[in-house]
Amino acid sequence: DLKLQFLYFIDSHPNTIMSIKVVYFPMPGRVEPTRLALTLGGVEFEDQRVTGEEWGSKLKSSVTPKQLPLMYIGDKVIGQSTAQMRYAAKISKFEGKPLYPEDALLALEVDEFVDFVGEMFGPIGASFKIEDQAAKEAFRAKAVSEGGDAHKWISYIDSLLGKSKSGFAVGDHLTIADIAAFCWYQPLKSGFLDGIPVTCLDEFKNIEAHKQKIANIPAVKAYYSEPKMPIYKTYQ
Amino acid sequence: MSIKVVYFPAPGRVEPVRLALTLGGVAFEDERVPFEKWGSMKEGVAPKQLPLMHIGDKVIGQSAALMRYAASISKFEGRPLYPTDDALLALQVDEFVDYVSEMFGPLGASFKIEDQAEKEAFRAKAVAEGGDIHKWLSYIDSLLGKSKSGFAVGDHLTIADIAAFCWYQPLKSGFLDGIPVTCLDEFKNIEAHKQKIANIPAVKAYYSEPKMPIYKTYQ
Numbered sequence: 001d002l003k004l005q006f007l008y009f010i011d012s013h014p015n016t017i018m019s020i021k022v023v024y025f026p027m028p029g030r031v032e033p034t035r036l037a038l039t040l041g042g043v044e045f046e047d048q049r050v051t052g053e054e055w056g057s058k059l060k061s062s063v064t065p066k067q068l069p070l071m072y073i074g075d076k077v078i079g080q081s082t083a084q085m086r087y088a089a090k091i092s093k094f095e096g097k098p099l100y101p102e103d104a105l106l107a108l109e110v111d112e113f114v115d116f117v118g119e120m121f122g123p124i125g126a127s128f129k130i131e132d133q134a135a136k137e138a139f140r141a142k143a144v145s146e147g148g149d150a151h152k153w154i155s156y157i158d159s160l161l162g163k164s165k166s167g168f169a170v171g172d173h174l175t176i177a178d179i180a181a182f183c184w185y186q187p188l189k190s191g192f193l194d195g196i197p198v199t200c201l202d203e204f205k206n207i208e209a210h211k212q213k214i215a216n217i218p219a220v221k222a223y224y225s226e227p228k229m230p231i232y233k234t235y236q
Numbered sequence: 237m238s239i240k241v242v243y244f245p246a247p248g249r250v251e252p253v254r255l256a257l258t259l260g261g262v263a264f265e266d267e268r269v270p271f272e273k274w275g276s277m278k279e280g281v282a283p284k285q286l287p288l289m290h291i292g293d294k295v296i297g298q299s300a301a302l303m304r305y306a307a308s309i310s311k312f313e314g315r316p317l318y319p320t321d322d323a324l325l326a327l328q329v330d331e332f333v334d335y336v337s338e339m340f341g342p343l344g345a346s347f348k349i350e351d352q353a354e355k356e357a358f359r360a361k362a363v364a365e366g367g368d369i370h371k372w373l374s375y376i377d378s379l380l381g382k383s384k385s386g387f388a389v390g391d392h393l394t395i396a397d398i399a400a401f402c403w404y405q406p407l408k409s410g411f412l413d414g415i416p417v418t419c420l421d422e423f424k425n426i427e428a429h430k431q432k433i434a435n436i437p438a439v440k441a442y443y444s445e446p447k448m449p450i451y452k453t454y455q
Contacts, residue, residue, distance in 0.1 A: 073324065078327060082330070087326070087330070105305070108296060108305035112297060112298045
């Protein structure tokens, strides 16, 4: 029955009709989990990467508020990377299961895990505002070493991953919690952030094991095998 | 499953959780830990932060996550305070909540300033024109002004309304040194929204009880 098939298709692909465009700079930043989730879910989207110059000279004046990433969904323009990521995970299924759980309690645990990983953006974000290069690098080095504000959270997540029976961040299958940890932590050791040594994650064996687990998912491996940006090497 | 919310005797970031569960008629224990008692309690919990929510045998942290869960399980006038069956509406709710919570960046940073005069000057600057809190208040004020229903998102009460109400009102309570009680006066839409939420009978009832002096700011 064609009508039933059509309705089933629409039901399981709520965004078939609305176009999606993700706009950010050519870097992972906070938006990478959104890109990866949509890709894993086979959800079509335009992945628009703007240069700083394009943003400053053209796009910024036409949008409110003036921040990237932005997600265009049909005629709506939505900001706030964590909100976008959660939405992308809800509409993206991997191996038949949405990357964000429908079960409220499991969703809570996913949200909690993501927010724990996201704690690192506090010190890292603050470091971008330090103008003196030497001061910036010293601040970052301190944050990722023992006792530092980023280190303590990475350490906590490392212990949580170590306790996981399934090897996944939450529950027994891939969720946006895994994707967030993978996408947000790996750039720390890329060498692209001045002052943060490429060895900064070496002590965290569970984070490394988790990274291997996620990076080796065939669809993830395929996505990062394309040379979109040099920093993508860190995901391989 | 039994629910217990643990925080200090302050609204902080957890107030929307308390209000959502109350509006939803979800039974929960509202444990308020005196500031001086937290030091000794802290050793027994990881990570060492409040608020925490005890749900059955689980202990969960992260106020934003707790708030979304509380809203997902709390219905007001028949509808959950978080749109669990409409991902796009939920996205707009999440976006709005995250815009409101942008203020916690500068506000949180201000708590770390040890010199009292410096702390107060930092805060006064943040809520004045051009300041890091002011710009977000201004943006939310404009969003509320554009709302046809008067609600933050969509056409009924959601956790987006509750977050704006609970997080903004303490700014004008006088409890935050350096932030003048007039700091929200210019934002007419935020005030109209506050009136709308405060006058919901169940909200009014909740804040008529003298749990804490700062609750006057919600009346």
